[in-house]
Amino acid sequence: MTAIIVAADSFVGPSRERFSSGRAPVVASYVILAIVLAVVVSADLIAPYDPNKQDLDAILLGPSAAHPFGTDDLGRDLVSRMIYGTRVSVLAAGQAVAIAVLIGVPLGLAAGYVGKAADLVIMRVVDAVMSFPAIVLAIGITATLGPDITTAMTAVGVVMAPTIIRLMRAQTMSVKGATFVEAARSFGARGVRRLILPHILPNVIQPVLVQIAILMGFALIAEASLSFLQLGVQPPTASWGSVLSRAYTFFDQTPMQIFIPGIAIALTVFALNIIGDDVQRRLDPKRKGR
Amino acid sequence: MSALQKGPDEAAGGERRAPLLELRQVSVRYPVGGRRRLTAVDAVDLRVHEGETLGIIGESGSGKSTIARAVLGLAPVSSGKLLWQGEDVSGFDRAQRREFVQAVQMVFQDPHSALDPRRTIAQSVREPLDVMRRGVRGSRQEVAMQALADVGLTAEIAGRYPHQLSGGQKQRANIARALVTRPRLLICDESVAALDVALQAEILNLLQDLKVNYQLTIMFISHDLSVVAHLADRMNVVYLGQVVEDATTTSMVDQPRHPYSEALLSAQPHVNLHEETNRIVLTGDIPSPLDPPPGCRFHTRCQHAIDRCATTTPELTEALPDHWAACLRTEELYGLTGRAKELI
Numbered sequence: 001m002t003a004i005i006v007a008a009d010s011f012v013g014p015s016r017e018r019f020s021s022g023r024a025p026v027v028a029s030y031v032i033l034a035i036v037l038a039v040v041v042s043a044d045l046i047a048p049y050d051p052n053k054q055d056l057d058a059i060l061l062g063p064s065a066a067h068p069f070g071t072d073d074l075g076r077d078l079v080s081r082m083i084y085g086t087r088v089s090v091l092a093a094g095q096a097v098a099i100a101v102l103i104g105v106p107l108g109l110a111a112g113y114v115g116k117a118a119d120l121v122i123m124r125v126v127d128a129v130m131s132f133p134a135i136v137l138a139i140g141i142t143a144t145l146g147p148d149i150t151t152a153m154t155a156v157g158v159v160m161a162p163t164i165i166r167l168m169r170a171q172t173m174s175v176k177g178a179t180f181v182e183a184a185r186s187f188g189a190r191g192v193r194r195l196i197l198p199h200i201l202p203n204v205i206q207p208v209l210v211q212i213a214i215l216m217g218f219a220l221i222a223e224a225s226l227s228f229l230q231l232g233v234q235p236p237t238a239s240w241g242s243v244l245s246r247a248y249t250f251f252d253q254t255p256m257q258i259f260i261p262g263i264a265i266a267l268t269v270f271a272l273n274i275i276g277d278d279v280q281r282r283l284d285p286k287r288k289g290r
Numbered sequence: 291m292s293a294l295q296k297g298p299d300e301a302a303g304g305e306r307r308a309p310l311l312e313l314r315q316v317s318v319r320y321p322v323g324g325r326r327r328l329t330a331v332d333a334v335d336l337r338v339h340e341g342e343t344l345g346i347i348g349e350s351g352s353g354k355s356t357i358a359r360a361v362l363g364l365a366p367v368s369s370g371k372l373l374w375q376g377e378d379v380s381g382f383d384r385a386q387r388r389e390f391v392q393a394v395q396m397v398f399q400d401p402h403s404a405l406d407p408r409r410t411i412a413q414s415v416r417e418p419l420d421v422m423r424r425g426v427r428g429s430r431q432e433v434a435m436q437a438l439a440d441v442g443l444t445a446e447i448a449g450r451y452p453h454q455l456s457g458g459q460k461q462r463a464n465i466a467r468a469l470v471t472r473p474r475l476l477i478c479d480e481s482v483a484a485l486d487v488a489l490q491a492e493i494l495n496l497l498q499d500l501k502v503n504y505q506l507t508i509m510f511i512s513h514d515l516s517v518v519a520h521l522a523d524r525m526n527v528v529y530l531g532q533v534v535e536d537a538t539t540t541s542m543v544d545q546p547r548h549p550y551s552e553a554l555l556s557a558q559p560h561v562n563l564h565e566e567t568n569r570i571v572l573t574g575d576i577p578s579p580l581d582p583p584p585g586c587r588f589h590t591r592c593q594h595a596i597d598r599c600a601t602t603t604p605e606l607t608e609a610l611p612d613h614w615a616a617c618l619r620t621e622e623l624y625g626l627t628g629r630a631k632e633l634i
Contacts, residue, residue, distance in 0.1 A: 178403060179398050179399075179400055179403040179404045180403060180404055180405055180406040180407075180414075182364055182398070182404075183396070183398055183404045183405075183464075183467070184406075184417065184421070185363075185364060186362045186363075186364060186395070186396050187391060187392075187395065187417070187418040187421055187422070187471065188388070188391045188418075188421050188422060189417070189421045194421050198406075198409075198417075199406055202406075202408045203406070203407065203408060
């Protein structure tokens with residue numbers, strides 16, 4: 001459990017260059033992402049059973065033809081629970097990232113572009129949020145507001161927003177002084193529509209797109225951690241975290257079951273990090289028009 | 291040397307018609323923490339007449355670029371007045387302001403960073419028209435393509451991104467962008483400094499041609515005396531935020547009346563040099579504008595400085611007819627002024 005939280009805290013992702021050597025990991029990552037997204041979309045079609053249907057005559061079974069991943073302590077089919085759990089986990093993570101981006105991009109732009117008092121206020125709040133361990137803050141918020149996946153992931157999104165704010169602010173500050181921005185101002189381009197949207201945003205958003213992939217990985221781990229602690233997804237809903245939590249409880253009887261959500265989380269997070277690197281490479285303006 | 295294009299008013303002598311652009315005692319100051327302020331441009335008087343090419347010359351940190359930026363509204367004018375055809379720019383209403391912005395365009399120093407890396411050349415070149423909502427959308431594209439053609443870029447290049455162009459092509463694109471609004475005054479801020487010598491010549495020739503075809507007045511800012519002398523009808527030498535000498539190019543080159551200009555001119559390499567010239571080597575760097583020397587700002591590096599130079603600030607005075615220098619010792623150093631000679 002501590003291991004999960006520690007891993008979750010390092011969401012800025014150290015995997016920058018390490019995995020970007022060959023094409024194979026990149027291709028594999030896109031395949032993994034495609035599979036995950038396909039499962040999210042078609043969960044109802046491909047799940048063999050109702051994920052919440054209990055069969056108390058068949059609890060804690062090992063792998064079999066009828067239940068390839070076995071069944072949990074209430075006799076629910078783990079394949080079906082993983083399939084529906086993927087949907088829940090990915091949507092939850094997506095929600096958190098969307099919130100982080102919606103908060104982070106405008107505030108980061110404002111802090112970097114307007115500067116002065118706006119910058120001061122925004123960055124002090126960012127410092128305050130960032131000085132707090134992310135997961136602990138999310139735990140605190142959900143513990144206060146009551147355990148619920150939407151609350152939990154909103155909290156995670158708020159906690160992740162400072163990363164994007166800082167990134168956007170730093171980028172904006174450097175692009176704001178660029179000669180092409182000055183050139184645009186010299187012929188009267190001002191304001192959001194003529195200067196920020198056409199010139200500044202496209203030149204600062206690229207690292208955010210990379211960060212989105214990495215934050216998505218972090219959010220998946222956060223969802224798993226919070227659900228593992230029963231602060232996220234509530235029973236009987238399946239998610240990667242809740243399946244993991246359940247499997248952990250019965251680890252002594254079915255030790256293999258924790259690996260199913262564990263591997264799903266690990267592979268997806270890895271894939272997202274590698275995709276983040278790849279997106280960064282592709283977004284290089286020098287590749288444009290080639 | 292380009293043909294000296296003098297306004298009729300100048301030829302007539304006496305009272306001049308209002309210059310196209312005039313800076314009257316313009317200062318640009320930046321706050322630098324605490325109560326300290328950096329004076330980048332200090333009470334500069336400057337006139338650009340319609341049809342002429344005004345060269346502004348000075349070393350790095352002399353404030354010459356800040357003058358251009360102040361004209362374009364990119365640097366804050368702390369005091370003084372900017373006059374466009376005799377009218378105070380600060381009193382302009384929206385429509386006049388727009389006219390002014392269209393009429394004054396700038397070509398920046400670094401051709402690469404002046405273009406948005408994520409826009410095609412055509413998009414960048416037509417952008418001023420989009421921003422100012424000039425004409426219908428379709429015709430803007432035509433105007434942009436025409437401007438590109440005028441600077442010698444093909445339609446094929448219009449669809450490319452800046453990184454796919456050479457330095458010379460990029461600078462041509464920058465010039466095209468500055469031309470689409472049909473400006474009357476083109477400010478070239480070190481516009482050839484980032485290019486190699488062959489390209490410099492190409493771009494300078496292009497500017498000469500465009501000046502005629504587009505009926506431009508050009509304000510050419512450079513640290514390169516040979517470039518300015520080649521292009522300009524009139525030169526202003528700037529030192530530490532102040533104009534120290536103002537004269538026609540011929541007069542300036544033949545008979546500089548300020549030790550700084552003299553040093554700059556002597557430092558210029560000559561290819562066909564038969565007579566020995568004494569090269570005046572300035573020691574040290576330009577002093578910090580945060581803490582400019584008292585009196586004449588040049589006295590710390592001037593080989594002719596006397597005690598008085600450190601206490602008395604020289605004003606621009608007419609040393610020769612239509613040749614102004616800000617040096618306390620002009621007469622002593624360079625003999626009798628032209629005017630005095632005439633009187634004798």
